[in-house]
Amino acid sequence: AALPGWCLLLNLAIGCASAASIEGDNTSSTSALTGAEFGHDDWSKLFAQPPDVVFDLARNVTQGDSQPRKLADSLVGTGEGWDFPTGTKLGFGTAMEDTVYGNGAPASLRITVLAGYKYSDFSITLPTGFIVGPEHVQAAVKLAFSAVTRAACVRADYNVPMAATQNSADKYVLVPSPFASGKLELARTIKPFLLGDDFRLPYLVFMHGGSFKLCYTPDGSFEVNEYKNNVVPVLITVVGVLSDCLTDGCLAKERWDCYFTYRAEVVASCRVDFRTYGGGRLGWRVNAGGTSRVSWSKRWDADTYVFGAFTPGNARQCSDEITGSFIEPETKAFLPFSWIPPQGAGLNGNEQTAVQMPSLRREVSTDSFSMTACYCPNFDSSVDATPDACDHASEFIQPIGVIYYWMLRICDVDTYQSCGVSSPPFMRVMPQHPFVLRLQCPHHRLKIVFLPIPPPGPLEVPERAVWEPQARCKAESQETGDITWDPAPENGTRSYKIGGDRRDYKVWRAPNLLAMLPMEGLVEVCYCDSQCDDPLNYIKVGLIPALRSAGVARWTQPLPATGAIRPIETLKYVTKSGALTLYAGVTSNVSEGLHPYDSIPWRRKSLLKLVAFDNHRVWTPYGGSEEDAKVTLEKSLRLDYHNSLPGRRGLDSACAKTPYNAQQVNGPGTAEQAKEYAAWVGPSEPSKFLPFSGMENDQSFSMLKAGTYVICYCSIINDQDVCADDSYYIQAGKVLTIGPAGGVDLSLPTQFTVRVDLEGWGFSDTDSLRFISMTQTCMENANNPNAVLGGYRLGCPGINSTDCRPPTIKEDIPVLVISSDRTGIFIKSIEIGEFNSTLYFDKDIISVLLDGDAITIEESTILVNGKGLSEWTATERHIASTLSGYYGYADDFDARRMLWNRINFLATPAGNFYSDRLSIPVGWPDDDDRPRLTFVNAKGNWARRNRLQTNEDIKVDNPLTLKMCWGANDLGRQQYYGEAGVLNFVNPSQMSDAGIYLTSLQQGSVGPAIISLSPRRGRSAYKDYDIPIVLRILFKDQGSGQTVILV
Structure with a gap:
């Protein structure tokens, strides 16, 4: 019954319009009402049968009118200076209840709507007593910024970009919303006092938050008869986020770029930030209407590239109450965190608060991913049972960009295609050895640049977000020389920096990259995918870190060895022949953390240099002058006190500046001799082993002096097989050669029972001494010299002198080292610092040890994160090794090598020393990776390793001179490798x-x-x-x- 009435109403309107048109300008009604420029293919369809929304629109607008409207009321004309009557209302159609915020119900002066919501129509309602005249039959409107005037309606710079929205119920095809970028929309005369239009597929969707108005033209054009143009006197307040992008649908495409390294070892400052002050993104604001929160979608589906065909993954959309599709925020990628409210699905984000993304879950942080960022503009959806806004996933309706998590992969030269796919990537590069970079990325050709790490000084905490204009990738222009190409380009590097044509990932290879940075070096990686001459288009996508130190292998080749060349064991004892082999090419188990030797394999021929660390006093004291007494390299860099990065960097300088020393090394003791011990690893033969044992892998050498040595290598070798420049020598780690200091000239009295005390490196209770004649050598008889048979006695004083006996010909005089077992003093706890840590003992310790002594701690008494030795991962085992001073060989973790820690007394405020605590140069940064170290039953076992002593049971009656040989239990027997010095027994001179x-x-x-x-x-x-x-x-x-x- 209602339909004929509507037809009559519309036909009357058409009749009036036709008559007015014919009377006014003598044009036909058909041409006057085509509506072609408004996007309607057939105007007559609008009047044949109005859609349901028109019934709703008219019903909503007229609902509540107590009196019927009169068609003969005052006409709103279009003469110069005409205006809408006071009380004119503007509305936007929705299915929301009238009490819901942003419902779009007709309002005068100001109306509030929501960005991202799908509105189905708009209406302009004249107040009672007014109707539109026939001049409004071609009326149209467009959206403009709120500062627009009627004269400015024609200007394009007032046009408002709108969201992209669906135009089909069957396919998700996005088109610009009505009102997009100045697009005119019909303001049809639905009733004489009511103008409007319906919008369905596409719906009307505001993209930006902000303030807007509708420009109105009664004749369908803002450029002709401009005096007729007007502005609907209702301010449109759109609640939502706004940016400075000005194209339709651009807000949903804005980027919130973040990066993380493999296993989320390092994660950028990842936040969504439109704060007005304090770090908000430039050009971004939020027009909040109350509750203001941000959430995100599930991960986008992964892109695929099969047989050259690229298929992009499906993008996720924000919630849509009309279609009933809602976001399912990604949570599996993150560590547990709390929504606000806890049962909700968003985080607070407004003009005062930035949204800090949750911490990534390491075990799943193995590939880059994307999520759609969605905003809740104080919206309370109908599917949410609560009366509160922004507490349900369905209420995050405004797309505000894409959160891109970039991950850069470090790959080996030969396996870059499977890198991160069927095999894990590497987490570190090896200095001076080639590698490949691979980056998962969304689209376009990729250009890459490398920046050096910031110079020492105050750091930004937190790091600037990737998208900030002050971020280093955008602000810095000087590239680092720490990353080069192998081979070097002949005509610049520009073409080398393009990452290929694939759209699913980019890769930099052939030529490969070469890290010319030291151990622990770091390079920031910036990329750009278009207009790469503008630095503002670069963003940081990751880091290239170098290994902290290479592993030391036990053998020169893998076991079991099957060839004619037998493996050579790594140096361990002074004067004993061996080799030195570095180890790399290991990948990490994601569930266990960073493997200590995770890095690309060796691929270049390399040279070795050994630099004395703690047994050669030729260095200027820390903070001293050349005139001061010389100290060891360890003390010069203060690495005996704290293990700081500047100190470790000083080792690289020492590698470059210190000459070879043939007085300490019987082998590669000169630059020329080093050629004979070069590690022959070729580019086409990647290896985990870098053995400094010559071309045939069969050369051994020995150390002439016990002590700790810095392992230096150079892999940039010229045509003469020498290091191309001394500055290319860098440190790769340290190795300790066990043995006595040597050169001791010790005098002890006759007629008394005495003991012998010696200093050295790596002593243990299984060591021994043997006294031989001055004409013998310690290494004769295969390191088993005969002892002097007379002149001294052992086991004295004895009972009735029966135990005070002469030595045997193979007498092994037992020795001991001071330890917790001998003193009953144990380590009860540790306080970890960044560069050094404090050990707390249960009794007075400084009366037992000397300042500068070196100790090890028994690993079986250490707990790492509450776990004992049998439960440790490779990462935790390395942490324990750092504290204990015992390291597993990289190719044989069960075999141990010693690399002790120095102790330092700690001063009290009064200037004395604490008696129950000592400092060691071991530390970890104060971050999530800092381990929790404790001791079993609060009793950590320790032993001093730089001093040994015999029992106090040696007695000589008459003056005697002996040579002291030091031996270690090796290969099942005592082997006397080191000459400790001379022992003189003299008649003591009496004091006055x-x-x-x-x-x-x-x-x-x-x-x-x-x-x-x-x-x-x-x-x-x-x-x-x-x-x-x-x-x-x-x-x-x-x-x-x-x-x-x-x-």
Whole structure:
């Protein structure tokens, strides 16, 4: 029954319009009403049968009118200066209830709508007593920024970009929304007082938040008869996020770029930020209407590239109440976090608060991914049972860009295609050895640049977001030389920087990349996919980190060896022949963390240089001058106190500047000799082993002096097979050669039981000493010299002198090292610092150890993150090794090598030393990777490794000179590798006066005693001793109840 009435109403309107048109300008009604420029193919369809939305629109607008409207009310004309009558309303059709925020119900002066919501129509309603005249039959409107005036409606710079929205119910095809970028829309005369139009497929969708108005033209054109143009007197407030992009649908395409390294070891400052002050993204704001939150979609589907055919993954859309599709925010990629509210699906983001993305879950952070960022403009959807806005996934309706998580993959030269697909990528590069970069990316040709790490100084905390204009990739123009090409380009690098034509990933290879940075070096990687001459188009996509130190292999080749060349074991003892082999080419298990030697394999011939670290005093003291007494490299860089990065960098400088030393190395002791021990690894033969054992892998050498040595290598070799420049020598790690310091000339008294104390490197309780004649060598008889048979006795004083015996011909004199087992003093806890840590003991420790001693800690007493030795991953085992001073060989983790830690006394505020604590140069950054270290039952076992001592049971009656040989338990027997020095037994010279004077002779009394000493040589001679002076008081029984006190 209602349909004929509507037809009559519309036909009356057409009749009036036709009559007015014919009367006014003598044009036909057909041509006047084509509507072609408004996008309608057939105007007559609009009037044949109005769609349901027109019924709804008219019903909504007229609902509540107490009086019927009169067609004969005052006409709104179009003469110069005409205006809409006061009380004119503007509305946008929705299915929302009238109480819902942003429902679009007709309102005068101001109407609030929501960005991202699909509105089905618009209406202009005149107040009671007004109708439109026939001049409005071709009326049209367009959306403009709120500052528009009627005279400015014709200007394109007031046009408003709109969202992209569906134009089909069957296919998800996006087209610009009505009103997009100045597009005119009909304002049809639905009733004499009501103008409007319906929008379905595509719906009307505002893209940006902000303030807008409708420009109105009664004749369908803003360029002709401009005086007729007008502005609907209702301010449109769109609640939502806005940026400075000005093309239709551009907000949904904006990028929020973030990056992470493999396994999320490093993650960029990833945030969505439109704060007004304090770091918000330039050109972005939010027009918030109350609750203001941000969420995101599931991961986009992965792109595929099969047989040359690229198929992009499906993009995810924000929630849509009309279609009933809602976001399912990605959570599996992140560590547990809390939504706001906890049962909701978003995080607060407004003009004061940035949205910081949750931390990534490491075990799934193995590939780049994308998510759609969605905003909730204070919307409360009908499917949400609560009365609150932005607490349900269905309410995040405004697309505000795409969150791109980039991940850069470090790949080997030969396996870049499977890198990160069927095999894990590497997490570190090896300096001076080639590698390939691979980047998963969404589209376009990719250009790459490399930036050096920032110079030392205050760091930005947190790091700037990738999209910030002040970010280093956008602000820096000077590339680093730390990454080069192999081979080097002849005509510049521009063509090398294009990452290929594939659209699913980009790769930089052939020529390959070469890292010319030191161990622990770091390079930032920036990329651009269009207009790459503009630095603002570059974003940071990752880092290229170098390995902290190479692994040391036990053998020169993998076991079991099957060829004619037998493997050579790595150097361990002074004077014992061996080799030195570095190890790399390991990938990490994602669930276990970073493997300590994760890096690309070796691919270049390399040279070796060994630099003394703690056994050669030729360096200027830290902060001192050339005139000061020289110290070891360790002390010069203060690496005995704290393991700082500047100190470690100093090792590279030492590698470059220190000459070869044939006095310490019996082998590669000169640059010429180093050629004979070169590691022959070719570009086409990647290897985990880099053995410095010559062309045939059969050359061994030995160390002439015990101590710790810095392992330096050079892989940039010229045609003469020497390092192309000394600056290319860089440190790869350290190795400790066990043995005594040597050169000792020790004098002990006759007639007393004495002990021998020696200094050196790597001592243990299984070591021994053997005294031989001065004409012998320690290494004769295959490191098994005969002992001197007479002149001294062992096991003294003994009972009735039965145990005070002469030595045997193969006498192994036992030694001991001071330890927790011998002293009963244990480590109860550790306080970790960034560069050094404090060990807390359960008793006084500084009375037992000396400042500068070196210790190891028994691994079985260490707990890493609450786990014991049998449960450790490779990462945790390396952490324990750093603390214990025992490292597994990279190719044989069960075999151990020593690399001890120095101790330092800690001063109290009063200037004394704490008696129960010591410092060691071991530390970890204060971040999520810092381990939790404790000790089993709060009893960490330790042992001093730089000093040994015999039992105090050696006695010589007459002066004697012996040579001391040091031996280690190796290959099942004691092997005497090192000459410790000369032992002189001399008749002690008596002082001019030495005595103890008692103040009381009464038996059982307690009183002071005076000790008086008058050395014949004077007191100054004793000040030059490097070791403590011990005062010993002996009581000698003279018989007959008489006792003589000896000092």
